[in-house]
């Protein structure tokens with residue numbers, strides 16, 4: 369096992385583990401899932417790759433609600449700008 373010091377989380381879309389910071393986190397807040405960009409909010413969360421494919425897979429697995437698509441796309445776009 370390499371990269372043991374890097375916290376790994378599993379994407380709920382493709383079910384593959386990646387370093388936590390490479391994933392987008394969604395947190396259950398106020399009774400609904402919200403994109404959590406700081407990664408600091410507490411609570412139940414799910415992780416997704418920065419990929420719409422994984423988002424769609426996660427919706428099919430009922431891990432995430434389809435109405436988060438807009439928010440997720442915003443995150444993807446903001447990442448492109450920052451990089």
Ligand SMILES: [Zn+2]
Pocket residue numbers: 379380381382383384416417419422
């Ligand atoms: Zn994924």
